[in-house]
Amino acid sequence: xxxxxxxxxxxxxxxxxxxxxxxxxLLLGLVLAIPLGWLAHRVPVLAPVMVVGTGLLYTxxxxxxxxxxxxxxxxxxxxxxxxxxAMTIYTVALLVRTVVDGLRSVPGDVDAAATxxxxxxxxxxxxxxxxxxxxxxxxxxxxxxxxxVSIVSIASLIGVAQLGDLLTDGYNRNIPAELITGILATLxxxxxxxxxxxxxxxxxxPWRAS
Amino acid sequence: xxxxxxxxxxxxxxxxxxxxxxxxxxxxxxxxxxxxxxxGKTTSLRMVNRMITPTSGRITIDGTxxxxxxxxxxxxxxxxxxxxxxxxxxxxxxxxxATVPLLLGWDKRxxxxxxxxxxxxxxxxxxxxxxxxAALSGGQQQRVGVARALAAxxxxxxxxxxxxxxxxxxxxxxxxEFRRLQAQLGKTILFVTHDIDEAIxxxxxxxxxxxxxxxxxxxxxxxxxxxPIDDFVAGFVGRDRGYRALGFVAADLPVHSEAxxxxxTPIVAADGWVLVVDPERxxxxxxxxxRHPGPVTTELLTGGTLAPAGGSLRAALDASLSxxxxxxxxxDDEGRLAGTVTAEEVLRALAHERANAANAAASxxxxxxxxxxxxxxxxxx
Ligand SMILES: Nc1ncnc2c1ncn2[C@@H]1O[C@H](COP(=O)(O)OP(=O)(O)OP(=O)(O)O)[C@@H](O)[C@H]1O
Ligand SMILES: [Mg+2]
Numbered sequence: 185x186x187x188x189x190x191x192x193x194x195x196x197x198x199x200x201x202x203x204x205x206x207x208x209x210l211l212l213g214l215v216l217a218i219p220l221g222w223l224a225h226r227v228p229v230l231a232p233v234m235v236v237g238t239g240l241l242y243t244x245x246x247x248x249x250x251x252x253x254x255x256x257x258x259x260x261x262x263x264x265x266x267x268x269x270a271m272t273i274y275t276v277a278l279l280v281r282t283v284v285d286g287l288r289s290v291p292g293d294v295d296a297a298a299t300x301x302x303x304x305x306x307x308x309x310x311x312x313x314x315x316x317x318x319x320x321x322x323x324x325x326x327x328x329x330x331x332x333v334s335i336v337s338i339a340s341l342i343g344v345a346q347l348g349d350l351l352t353d354g355y356n357r358n359i360p361a362e363l364i365t366g367i368l369a370t371l372x373x374x375x376x377x378x379x380x381x382x383x384x385x386x387x388x389x390p391w392r393a394s
Numbered sequence: 395x396x397x398x399x400x401x402x403x404x405x406x407x408x409x410x411x412x413x414x415x416x417x418x419x420x421x422x423x424x425x426x427x428x429x430x431x432x433x434g435k436t437t438s439l440r441m442v443n444r445m446i447t448p449t450s451g452r453i454t455i456d457g458t459x460x461x462x463x464x465x466x467x468x469x470x471x472x473x474x475x476x477x478x479x480x481x482x483x484x485x486x487x488x489x490x491x492a493t494v495p496l497l498l499g500w501d502k503r504x505x506x507x508x509x510x511x512x513x514x515x516x517x518x519x520x521x522x523x524x525x526x527x528a529a530l531s532g533g534q535q536q537r538v539g540v541a542r543a544l545a546a547x548x549x550x551x552x553x554x555x556x557x558x559x560x561x562x563x564x565x566x567x568x569x570x571e572f573r574r575l576q577a578q579l580g581k582t583i584l585f586v587t588h589d590i591d592e593a594i595x596x597x598x599x600x601x602x603x604x605x606x607x608x609x610x611x612x613x614x615x616x617x618x619x620x621x622p623i624d625d626f627v628a629g630f631v632g633r634d635r636g637y638r639a640l641g642f643v644a645a646d647l648p649v650h651s652e653a654x655x656x657x658x659t660p661i662v663a664a665d666g667w668v669l670v671v672d673p674e675r676x677x678x679x680x681x682x683x684x685r686h687p688g689p690v691t692t693e694l695l696t697g698g699t700l701a702p703a704g705g706s707l708r709a710a711l712d713a714s715l716s717x718x719x720x721x722x723x724x725x726d727d728e729g730r731l732a733g734t735v736t737a738e739e740v741l742r743a744l745a746h747e748r749a750n751a752a753n754a755a756a757s758x759x760x761x762x763x764x765x766x767x768x769x770x771x772x773x774x775x
Binding site for chain 1: 440443445465466467468469470474476477478479480481482483484485493494497526528542552
């Protein structure tokens, strides 16, 4: 406890970096997964290929992906962009399936009604399908959010600072208080991410309150 | 006017849903497509607004081939009421109704004002405007579905089983209101149902489809009931079609005056059934005079259906058959007692009606006959 209080400034700084490294990819991943999921939904022959294909990305070990990034992007080894891009790939891997499931959850008669009213494909996506897919997509976002917070910790091994540093440093220098602080802070952050997703979901689905 | 010209639809899996359909839905009238489940009703409807593309043939609206129009533009000009309602659950009632006006670029104020006006048109409280569909009953949702289709005042409406998801009492009420509404609006309507009673009640013209998407018969309801073209149509129209056909024969019946007693007063010298009326002479029901001495109260009354004066033979027959006294109660436009008729009198009127119809047919044949021979009945006035 005293260790945490003595290092509050450092912990806050690492936590903020952690938020950015996990949060920005979460949003970027969603933005990319929506058109990919939509494409898979509209072109049924593509769906299995895209869902399985993107899903496989998730099985690449995170350390390997972090190390590969500079080679593929031409970035410097210590550049946080490496982590952001890698985490975005993981998020897309999780969310394409979620977006497809979400679009499939839209009742057929509601979708047909939208078409019959004269909404074009894009308006239908934006005004009807996505709003109705929010509950399913939010469920996927909660998984992705927690997963991101957890995976980002590995970035300490390639020298990108965030809460994971407390784990590696605590381990290397045998400071149990630092180690425990790192674990608790990561857990707390995952919880905050999860609650934030649920909060946004509630805001976007006022019609479900009853 | 909507015209199907030899329209067929075969789906990718080889199912032929509609087979060489030629049909005209006249302007300002309700054309009902009726048939068993899977006979291609929804497919036919959706080919009109190009949600489904015909495999062959073409469909025109007022002479324009719908295939030549931009689908989204075409659809915004056609009201569509979907099977099961299909309201947008995430939009309020008024936003649902305003969908097409907003797409057409109306400003929000005007579109929402129109939505509230339509709520009234379809018999809903304006207070429902800001609710979400989940907070409405099934009947209310169906009404909102109709209001949404009417929003931009389209001349053509496609209605796919719009009243099927509600209980029979509400359905009956919705049908009555819809009929009144159409009498004011005069839309060109293609209406789909699998319920032959609904088809006969609402249609100016009824098209019966058989499974495989082939048209069996198109005719006005009375003609469909009187002369079904084959066993399929006869079977579909139902065993009591003869009785139901009476619904289209106007009764011009003389009525008897009926002894009445006003509610709250005692019955004077009566054995058998006495008709009880309120102070305005509106019929309340029948009471067995021999068994109930003393002032009449409403709890003791037995009812029957009431036939409007100048209504159909079916209504008159039903009134007489459902009346405990055997005398059917006929009421005037204000709901006041006009008199009573018996079942025998209704049947006699029917026989008379039949004879007239036969004479009319005979004279039509005689008039059309090239030899110019006139039959005796044709000479009669
Ligand atoms: N997308 C489709 N692909 C293949 N077959 C279809 C498709 N849509 C409908 N069908 C088939 O075409 C036939 C007609 O279907 P349609 O939905 O037009 O019938 P319907 O008369 O509206 O039936 P219901 O009264 O049950 O609504 C059915 O055999 C149905 O299974
Ligand atoms: Mg159907």
